[in-house]
Amino acid sequence: MEILKGEKGVTLVEVLASITLLSIVLITLMNIFPQMGMMNNYNKMKTQGINTAKEVLLKWQNDNDRLKLFFDTPDVSVIPEFKQITGNVYNFEYVNGDFIVRVDVNKNFSKKSDIYNAHLIVVKLYNIEKPDTVVSETYGYVKIRR
Template sequence: MRNKLNNNKGLTLIEVLASIVLLSIVIISFMSLFPQMTLMNHKTEDNLQAANVGKELLVEIKKLTFESIKNGDSLPITNISIDINSNLTIIDGTYKSFKVKISLYANLDISGEIQKLHRIRIEVLDDKSTVLTSTYGYMEHN
């Protein structure tokens, strides 16, 4: 009988269960990180696409004249709505499945002998009208 009590070879059921519980806790804590990383990747992808759309739209707008943009002519966006004030023209629309808001300032921001420039701000919005990115630029007064 004495030999059976002093036999420490092997693991008891309680030790096996305790190790399984500890291992499960560690694995579950790592598994909870994956959905968060996926969500952050989607947000980053949307922001990157929005920044590219804003820059691309700015390049397209710079090819047009100031008056044609102010009137909404030849703009590469759809679902256009234009609000014209004395110093600011705001154009809302859709460009490549993103909502965009173009602010065109009528006052000359920079004027000199060489050229006269108007400031442009392009905001790219998501479906909830949250600004994903803002792009700024200047265009010549033609």
């Protein structure tokens, strides 16, 4: 008991110093949470974009009847949900949820494409809020079964 009698307690300066240090630590931690939320939204958009791009590519690859008609005729009206943008490479785009989907189909990119009936297709997804930002991009080949 004699040891505790000599203690005087905590001074006001020590209390203020501890509150200041605790505030600095908490403010630093609070700044991390909004950045984590933004990163989660970015990753969500990227994951959805990758999945959507793969779905679009598979849709094009599995629609042989319409693709055959598309490659045999110069008329792009056989794919009504797309609108043609330019002439040489066939570029189509449409809106799918949060994305602008752009599909570039190269009808004859080499002589081998005629032999194997394989044509390059590139699928790019743009953010609908920022149309200049590419969210995801994939490519593959469409093969026309005759």
